Amino acid sequence: xVKTKKFVVAKHFEGxxxxxxxxxxxxxxxxxxxxxxxxxxxxxxVDPYMRVFAPTLPKGSIMIxxxxxxxxxxxxxxxxxxxxxxxxxxWQTISVHNPQQPTTSPMAPTYLLPDFGELPLSxxxxxxxxxxxxxxxGFLEICQPKAGEVVVVSGAAGAVGSLVGQIARIKGCKxxxxxxxxxxxxxxxxxxxxxxxxxxxxxDVDTALKEAAPNGVDCYFDNVGGVMSSTILSHMKPKGxxxxxxxxxxxxxxxxxLAVAPVVQPYLVxxxxxxxxxxxxxxxxxxxxxIHQMKDWVKDQQLVYRETITEGFENxxxxxIGLFRGENIGKAVVKA
Amino acid sequence: xVKTKKFVVAKHFEGxxxxxxxxxxxxxxxxxxxxxxxxxxxxxxVDPYMRVFAPTLPKGSIMIxxxxxxxxxxxxxxxxxxxxxxxxxxWQTISVHNPQQPTTSPMAPTYLLPDFGELPLSxxxxxxxxxxxxxxxGFLEICQPKAGEVVVVSGAAGAVGSLVGQIARIKGCKxxxxxxxxxxxxxxxxxxxxxxxxxxxxxDVDTALKEAAPNGVDCYFDNVGGVMSSTILSHMKPKGxxxxxxxxxxxxxxxxxLAVAPVVQPYLVxxxxxxxxxxxxxxxxxxxxxIHQMKDWVKDQQLVYRETITEGFENxxxxxIGLFRGENIGKAVVKA
Numbered sequence: 001x002v003k004t005k006k007f008v009v010a011k012h013f014e015g016x017x018x019x020x021x022x023x024x025x026x027x028x029x030x031x032x033x034x035x036x037x038x039x040x041x042x043x044x045x046v047d048p049y050m051r052v053f054a055p056t057l058p059k060g061s062i063m064i065x066x067x068x069x070x071x072x073x074x075x076x077x078x079x080x081x082x083x084x085x086x087x088x089x090x091w092q093t094i095s096v097h098n099p100q101q102p103t104t105s106p107m108a109p110t111y112l113l114p115d116f117g118e119l120p121l122s123x124x125x126x127x128x129x130x131x132x133x134x135x136x137x138g139f140l141e142i143c144q145p146k147a148g149e150v151v152v153v154s155g156a157a158g159a160v161g162s163l164v165g166q167i168a169r170i171k172g173c174k175x176x177x178x179x180x181x182x183x184x185x186x187x188x189x190x191x192x193x194x195x196x197x198x199x200x201x202x203x204d205v206d207t208a209l210k211e212a213a214p215n216g217v218d219c220y221f222d223n224v225g226g227v228m229s230s231t232i233l234s235h236m237k238p239k240g241x242x243x244x245x246x247x248x249x250x251x252x253x254x255x256x257x258l259a260v261a262p263v264v265q266p267y268l269v270x271x272x273x274x275x276x277x278x279x280x281x282x283x284x285x286x287x288x289x290x291i292h293q294m295k296d297w298v299k300d301q302q303l304v305y306r307e308t309i310t311e312g313f314e315n316x317x318x319x320x321i322g323l324f325r326g327e328n329i330g331k332a333v334v335k336a
Numbered sequence: 337x338v339k340t341k342k343f344v345v346a347k348h349f350e351g352x353x354x355x356x357x358x359x360x361x362x363x364x365x366x367x368x369x370x371x372x373x374x375x376x377x378x379x380x381x382v383d384p385y386m387r388v389f390a391p392t393l394p395k396g397s398i399m400i401x402x403x404x405x406x407x408x409x410x411x412x413x414x415x416x417x418x419x420x421x422x423x424x425x426x427w428q429t430i431s432v433h434n435p436q437q438p439t440t441s442p443m444a445p446t447y448l449l450p451d452f453g454e455l456p457l458s459x460x461x462x463x464x465x466x467x468x469x470x471x472x473x474g475f476l477e478i479c480q481p482k483a484g485e486v487v488v489v490s491g492a493a494g495a496v497g498s499l500v501g502q503i504a505r506i507k508g509c510k511x512x513x514x515x516x517x518x519x520x521x522x523x524x525x526x527x528x529x530x531x532x533x534x535x536x537x538x539x540d541v542d543t544a545l546k547e548a549a550p551n552g553v554d555c556y557f558d559n560v561g562g563v564m565s566s567t568i569l570s571h572m573k574p575k576g577x578x579x580x581x582x583x584x585x586x587x588x589x590x591x592x593x594l595a596v597a598p599v600v601q602p603y604l605v606x607x608x609x610x611x612x613x614x615x616x617x618x619x620x621x622x623x624x625x626x627i628h629q630m631k632d633w634v635k636d637q638q639l640v641y642r643e644t645i646t647e648g649f650e651n652x653x654x655x656x657i658g659l660f661r662g663e664n665i666g667k668a669v670v671k672a
Contacts, residue, residue, distance in 0.1 A: 052606065225601030230594075247601035258566075262594035265561030265583035268613030270388065275611045277604030 002029045002038065006092035007063045007316060012055050016252050016324055019317045022063060022091075032075045035098045039069035039085060041313065041336040045125040046320040047159070051251045062090040063316075067336075068113060068124050069095065076100070084113040086124045093313055093336060106281045114291060119298065120307075126159055126331030127298060127305040130280060133290035134245060135163035137283040140171075142243035142276050143219035147172030150213050152232055155223030156197065157184035159331035160245060163294070164221045165194050166303050173219070176212045178205065178228065180326040187329060191304050200228060209235040216240070224249045230262035236271050244277040252324055306330030338365045338374065342428035343399045343652060348391050352588050352660055355653045358399060358427075368411045371434045375405035375421060377649065377672040381461040382656040383495070387587045398426040399652075403672075404449060404460050405431065412436070420449040422460045429649050429672060442617045450627060455634065456643075462495055462667030463634060463641040466616060469626035470581060471499035473619040476507075478579035478612050479555035483508030486549050488568055491559030492533060493520035495667035496581060499630070500557045501530050502639045509555070512548045514541065514564065516662040523665060527640050536564060545571040552576070560585045566598035572607050580613040588660055642666030 003026055010023035032038055044067045053064060067089050074081050079099055087110030089095040099110035113124050126132065138160075145151055151168040155161040156177025165175045165188065177188045177197040188197035196212035198205070205228050209217065216237035222229050225247030233242065250259035267273060283290065297303035308328035310319035313336045323332055339362055346359035368374055380403045389400060403425050410417050415435055423446030425431040435446035449460050462468065474496075481487060487504040491497040492513025501511045501524065513524045513533040524533035532548035534541070541564055545553065552573035558565050561583030569578065586595035603609060619626065633639035644664035646655035649672045659668055 052602070222601060225599045229601060244601050244604040246605060247599060250599045250602055258598035260596040261599045263561045263583060263586045263597045264600060265558060265565060265580050265613070266388070266586055268580040268611065269582060269615070271613065272615055272618065273613050275604065276609070277601070277606070278608050279605070282608065 002094055003027065004029050004092050004094040005313060006090065009054060009057050009059050009061050009063060012059070013051065013252075017051065017317070017321050019321070022317050024314060029094060029096050032073060032096060033098075035076050035100060036096055037071050037076050037079045037085070037099060038073035038094065038096055039071050039089070040094050041067045041069050041089070041092065042084070043068040043122040043125055044091065044313065044316060044334040044336060045130075046316060046323060046332050046334060047131070048246055048248050048251060048323050050320065051324070062092060064088065065091050066107075066125060066130065068121050079112065084121060084124075085110050086113050086129060087111070091316055106279070108281065108284055108287055114288070114295075116295065117299070119295070122307060122309075122333050122335075123298070123305065125333050126307060127163055127303065128291050128294050131159040131331060132163055132294040133283065133287060134160045134280040135167055136290040136294060137286070138243050138245050138278050138280060139164045139167055139219075139221050141283070142278060143221065143241045145171050145173050145219050148174075149218035150174045150176065150216065150237075151219045151221065152176045152178070152209070152213070152217050153221045153223070154178045154228055154232065155246065155248060156188055156194070157329050158223060159328070161221065161223050162188070162192060162306065162330055163303065166192055166297075168219075169193060170297065170302055176209070176217075178208075184329055187306070205231045206234070219243070221245060222247075225261070226250055226259055227261045230264055233264050233267040233273065236267060236273050238271050240271060240273045242273060242275040244275060248324065308332045310334045338430055339363065340365050340428050340430040341649060342426065345390060345393050345395050345397050345399060348395070349387065349588075353387065353653070353657050355657070358653050360650060365430060365432050368409060368432060369434075371412050371436060372432055373407050373412050373415045373421070373435060374409035375407050375425070375431050375433060377403045377405050377425070377429050377431075378420070379404040379458040379461055380427065380649065380652060380670040380672060381466075382652060382659060382668050382670060383467070384582055384584050384587060384659050386656065387660070398428060400424065401427050402443075402461060402466065404457050415448065420457060420460075421446050422449050422465060423447070427652055442615070444617065444620055444623055450624070450631075452631065453635070455631070458643060458645075458669050458671075459634070459641065461669050462643060463499055463639065464627050464631050467495040467667060468499055468630040469619065469623060470496045470616040471503055472626040472630060473622065474579050474581050474614050474616060475500045475503055475555075475557050477619070478614060479557065479577045481507050481509050481555050484510075485554035486510045486512065486552070487555045487557065488512045488514070488545070488549070488553050489557045489559070490514045490564055490568065491582065491584060492524055492530070493665050494559060495664070497557065497559050498524070498528060498642065498666055499639065502528055502633075504555070505529060506633065506638055512545070512553075514544075520665055523642070541567045542570070555579070557581060558583075561597070562586055562595055563597045566600055569600050569603040569609065572603060572609050574607050576607060576609045578609060578611040580611060584660070644668045646670045
């Protein structure tokens, strides 16, 4: 019998997630049926979206999440032993899984990890995976940036924001980033070549934009929502475009006591702004296009990535909680 | 010498506009030059947008606004005596004006009032003018409503909102309106045949939408912004569309103490909503298309209009202030 370890929902999050909201349990796995594979987690992802969907999971459910896993036993010819898969297998060390079983999940179906060459497999959870596609499609399709335009990114040192800023630069835009520490700001300026970057905890956002974007902002990629985003909206140029990818500033807010921020509608009306939210799975039919383009940019060294690696499966809750404390630079991943 | 009376900015508005923020002055008008007309205001418009732009006017400037005026003297063959014009002549009784002079104003250039048949000329400031086109283009172009969809309108008994709801009904949508008095709600239900209408001062918006739109809202035409709009956004269906026409709930807010409301970004992301603000002048090249379509609907009695008429030019400030107190039903106009 093979045993797996997994994290299940013990208590629904209230405010910032706490370690004992999740419980580590051991379970025996059944033997494989036709079509199934047994796979062992190698890299696991922690992402802010999990905070939003976790309250919809019944207590006792496995925590949701994607992993890179190695196939260690297989009764599916398309998924042979020794290969790696990328799939929504949840927070567990070993999974019995049928990668071709129809599902109602909106997430990308399980796929064999494409050939990354010399690049680390963990990138399948970051620049060459869901966050990469979030940046690639969510920025280019919704903001429709043109060379020479001014682009602002919030959460700019995060998994998605750090890629958006670089894609904007590749497309010939002027890029301004906001992040939450001096280290992050230094990384954005020195390694990612943002035109300007600010620590929003030390620099007033309004003042920063008067300096860095005196003629206004064409595109805003919003990862944070809240007060900072309202301020950035007040600096948009007429007909500016806002791609709303996340609202991490309000994810931990109590559902009964919603976070508030200055009303955005006046900016939308008088600047004729267009603001659109998205979930990356709307581009599932173009998934591999995004991954291949991002891979080419990484290989050409046009695009720099960084990972914040937590060692040990049992430290997943810690890595997850760190997301909301701004502890990660680039993509947060866990090495099983 | 011809004398005119006009209202000029005496003091910039702080909070709700006050009567003595505007000053009534008399002025002698010069005689006509080639190309100019002398015209006498017949109907004058008061609109919420004036609150927003007035702070940009230097003190002593004439208050901005549109009027229907009769040509009483002319040195312009295209604009003969006895005809009526619709133009941005400001708050004054008699104007010397060159209707063909190039202008940098984004507003519609002065035009001869089209043949309205039996319909009152004042409609050129309402259903068959700027507010009508705001409803027609701003709703149809941005929301792209489909028959059978659920449409919510805030400020539903106002000049624009009352038309949007009826256009939605003509297009086969289910229409839900929010307004600020029982009289308005009765009018929306009995005369305009909204499927549902609520007095937001007495009925909780969240509860109302659970009742009237249990499966969610496809399109929202937002006239008000603020807390009510955040609540309505929380009821949108996936891929819902929001046309942001105004934000009257925050127009009187002190610029230094911005109005706040629950953060909208989480709804935008997880429902993949599209929210776009607009100013009607983006459709200037289709201006007459809107007016003719609205005129046909009014003549066919598919579209009902209502006006709140204030008598006397000197009462313009009172009519204007009334807009922010919700005193008007339908379009507020002043009879000179």
